[in-house]
Amino acid sequence: MRQISFLLFFVSFLVSCSSSVSYQKPENAKPTKQWGVIEVKETAKSMSHSLSVYYKTELKNGYLEWKAIENSTSEHIDTKLISNEILNQLTKDKVPFVDTTIRGDATKEMAFGKTGMVSSDSRLAVGKFKSPSHQIKGEINEVVNYESGNKIQYITVTLFLVSLETNQIVWSEQTNFLKRSRVEGYGF
Template sequence: MRILILSFLLPFLFVSCSSVSYQKIDKAKATKQWGVLEVKETARSMSHSLSTYYKSDLKTGYLEWKAIQNSTSEHIDTKLISNEILNQLTKDKVPFVDTSIREEASAEMAFGKTGMVSAESRLAVGKFKSPSHKIKGEINEVVNYESGSRIQYITVTLFLVSLETNQIVWSEQTNFLKTSRVEGYGL
């Protein structure tokens, strides 16, 4: 009987002991690992700089995103950074294309030509847009240990490359210098 009662109450104890709280993102504090502060600052500075460049210098063309390369010792979700930047640039009306879905779109257009799709919802052929520029990026770091502290210099760099000329036409860098206490240093 005790086992039956314990097996019934045990899950409730674990659930009731856990708690979650949400914070305002702009009030996030620095952490030892790559976190909210770094993601938000990177997205804010990069999207603002690229949006300004596009609207003042480039003015036309479609951009495409290439995955950011993480060359640091930390696990950094580069897709999260990319999505934050792309979201802001899209809000700023900077046009993007996603060539990774061309095959699916082509198959849907071919299916539309079979006559099995209504004329008003059929995808039109010949409306794909080609990217004129590609955005690529890297995250790099230098780590030093001094007097029980870990000093980490992180750089996030984005480049905008013309596909027509292979010329880098824009670049921006966001830098972070993080110092954290190392537990057990010198033991």
Template sequence: METAAAPGQRAPERADRRADAEGPRLPHPAQRRGQRPLSVGQHAESLIAPPTAHLFVKDHHVNTRKTSFSSLGAAAAAALLLSACATVSPTVGSGNVTYGDAKAVEQVTNQFGSTDLQMIAETMARSLAQSYAGAQTKPLVTIADVKNKTSEFIDTRSITDSIRTQLLKSGTFRFATDIDGMKNQTDELARQNQSGLYKKQGSAKMGKMQGAQYRIEGNITSIVKRNADLTDVYYKFSLMMTDIESGTIDWADEKEIRKTTRR
């Protein structure tokens, strides 16, 4: 007949059976590091207290990564800038640059080009100079805008600049300040007369400007036709000179240009 064991003897057996049922347990972190096991209160504090040291290390790694990304971004931007400068900078002695005749016929495309500009300017200047070749005095002229009525961009100011240059070289016309240059003209007069910086003797006087007798203006139009085989482009440049006082048109001329491109 078995006798009842003392309570102190059965406790180890029950603890052993419970340990076998629950399986093996990992040792406490303090025991793994060879330290004394924590008490219940110390273990609870370790669970509640935030791992500040680990957070600091983590934040340090994040800040380090951010700094690294910023440094990499700055380095990449600098490298891109240097490569752009290297691309734009001219190459000395490359041998790829050649000069051509500015008056040569340009046939790269059927759009308005340098040859068209030169032909128009020469035709208009020659026609106008011949009309006033026998005049006793040089007419005073101003140039207004030439309207671009085509479907492409054309710098009409460049055309009128060339016409004015050729007429001045011919010695048959004088030119007054046009609308675009009037602001610079009036600003200069005001600077000499109202700033107090210049002597009155020798300075340009207000109210001495000469008004133009004639105004030159015009327009450029185009007609474009296409089919399966070719593209035909037609330009017409019209120019006229008007007497400002009377409002009469004293001269007019036009230049026609046709270009054909076959596929």
């Protein structure tokens, strides 16, 4: 009897401690107090479309390089997530990018290929690197005000496309969010 009681207690403990997880489509996300799915999706959608159109109608050639987005807000924002979403969409739209951060690894592999220890059919060819003609950089900024127990947050996400040859900003786009959320414990 004691074993049965212990078993029932143990099973009920496991059931009460288990958590349920559900998934939903990102398009159905609801607003949150923190930076979330809605802001990431809206930013990626507007930025990638605008830049893709600019590239195809104005630039028409050259390679772009991505620089990290700077987060100057009080929130923890995963800027790499935004960058990856935008970069993924631009790549699907056939906007060409180069990743200069892997040049060191590629150079080492090319040097190793010249030792004769790599078969000629898989050896990396020298002189095929592409240089970026433009660099994309970005910033996330905010202004926060408190009014009647509400936090009012104006967030701007700005991307710039800069010509590396002239240092001229040739394109920029901004996505804005105005968030109002109730502050718990405001005014007691």
